[in-house]
Amino acid sequence: MNLLEVSEGQEYIIKSIETCDEELNAFLFSLGCYSGEAITVIAFRKGGCTVSVKNARYSIDNQLAKAIIV
DSSP: OBGGGSOTTOEEEOOEEOOSOHHHHHHHHHHTOOTTOEEEEEEEETTEEEEEETTEEEEEEHHHHHHEEO
16 A cells, blocks of 8 residues: 555555656655655645654655555
């Protein structure tokens, strides 16, 4: 399932990043989003969600959230 399908406040482990866009892949990697890393959705918003990765919070849009498979 992707990040838009998870419950708020629960920690998940990233299984994969499903995107063909190398720039998007590199951006997510720079945030610490890669296979085996823990991620938590703090809150859902209309255009995306707020996530916590490696003790940092980020706001990501729906396109990014759909690419992160947990």
